[in-house]
Amino acid sequence: MRLEAKNIGFRYGNGPWLFQHTNLTVEPGExxxxxxxxxxxxxxxxxxxSGYEKPPEGxxxxxxxxxxxxGMHPVQLVFQHPEKAVNPRWKMGKVxxxxxxxxxxxxxxxxxxxxxxxRWPGELSGxxxxxxCVARALGAGTRFLIADEMxxxxxxxxxAQIWHAVIEIARxxxxxxxxxxxxxxxxERLCHxxxxxx
Ligand SMILES: Nc1ncnc2c1ncn2[C@@H]1O[C@H](COP(=O)(O)OP(=O)(O)OP(=O)(O)O)[C@@H](O)[C@H]1O
Numbered sequence: 001m002r003l004e005a006k007n008i009g010f011r012y013g014n015g016p017w018l019f020q021h022t023n024l025t026v027e028p029g030e031x032x033x034x035x036x037x038x039x040x041x042x043x044x045x046x047x048x049x050s051g052y053e054k055p056p057e058g059x060x061x062x063x064x065x066x067x068x069x070x071g072m073h074p075v076q077l078v079f080q081h082p083e084k085a086v087n088p089r090w091k092m093g094k095v096x097x098x099x100x101x102x103x104x105x106x107x108x109x110x111x112x113x114x115x116x117x118x119r120w121p122g123e124l125s126g127x128x129x130x131x132x133c134v135a136r137a138l139g140a141g142t143r144f145l146i147a148d149e150m151x152x153x154x155x156x157x158x159x160a161q162i163w164h165a166v167i168e169i170a171r172x173x174x175x176x177x178x179x180x181x182x183x184x185x186x187x188e189r190l191c192h193x194x195x196x197x198x
Contacts (some may be wrong), residue, residue: 001063002027003144003176005048005076007056010044018044021198026144026176031167033187033194034180040177040197042180043079043159046146049178050077062143072100073142076137082129086121093130099136109165110135112188127158135163136171144176163190 002025009020019043026032037041042117047053049060051073060067062074079085086095096102096117097140112132121129130150137145145166151159167190181187 001058001143003062004064005045005049005058005060007058008045008048008060010041010053010055010136011016015076016186022058022197024049026178027172028143028169028176030193031170031177031179031191033191034178034197035184036197038182043148044171045197046077046079046148046178046180049144050075051079051178054171064114072139072141074128074141074143075146076142076144076183077148078130078133078148078150080152082126082133083121085133086129088121090121091117092119092121092124093115095121095132097141100141102135103140103169104136106135106165108137109168111161111165127154130158131156131162132194133139134166138166138175142175143186145170146178146180148180149182150179151186159186191196 005022005024008022011015011017017147022045036040044053048055051069057089064072067074112135116128150161166177169175179187179190
C-alpha cells in the first residue's frame with residue numbers, strides 16, 4: 001500500500017502559496033529523504049501527510065484510498081521537540097499506551113527502561129523522552145513514519161540507537177519512512193532516494 005500525495009497545494013489562510021502541484025509517492029519499505037531550505041514548507045508538508053493539516057488543493061491516499069480519520073493515523077509524525085508531543089500530566093506508561101499495546105522488542109531496541117514507565121515526562125531527558133515518542137509512533141497500525149528532524153537535538157550515540165531501532169522495525173514490517181533533516185550525511189546514509197521541496 002503506497003502513500004501518495006497528489007497535486008498538493010497549501011497556504012496558511014489567505015497568505016502566499018507555500019507550494020502547489022506537489023507530488024510525492026512512498027512505497028512500503030522505502031526510505032525517502034525530504035530536503036529544502038528553511039521555511040520552504042517541509043514541516044507543513046509532513047503535517048499534511050500525517051493528517052494534521054487539510055490541504056485546500058490535492059489529496060493524500062494510502063493504497064489509492066483516502067485516509068480514514070478514525071483511530072490511530074497510519075502515517076505517524078515524530079518531530080524535533082518531544083516535550084511538546086506528550087501530555088505533561090500523564091506518566092510515561094500512559095503516554096506509551098496511546099500508540100496501542102507496546103511492542104516489547106521495540107522498547108528494548110529503543111533502550112527504554114521499565115523504570116521510566118512510572119515517571120512523569122519532566123523526569124526524563126530529551127533523548128529518553130524522544131525514545132517514547134518514537135515507540136508510540138510505531139504502533140501496530142503504522143504504515144509510514146515521518147521523521148521531521150527527529151534526532152536533531154540528540155547526541156550521536158542516542159541518534160544511532162534510535163535510527164537502528166526504527167530501521168530494524170521498518171524492515172520487518174515493510175514500513176515506509178520519510179526523513180526530513182538538514183543533516184545531509186544522515187539523509188545520504190539512511191535514504192534510498194532524496195527529493196527536494198521546491
Ligand atoms: N500556523 C502557521 N500560520 C502561518 N504561517 C505558518 C504557520 N506555520 C508555519 N508557517 C510558515 O510557513 C512557512 C513554512 O514553514 P515550515 O515549518 O513548514 O517550513 P520548513 O521547511 O519545515 O522550515 P525549517 O526547515 O526551518 O523547519 C514558514 O514561512 C512559516 O513561517
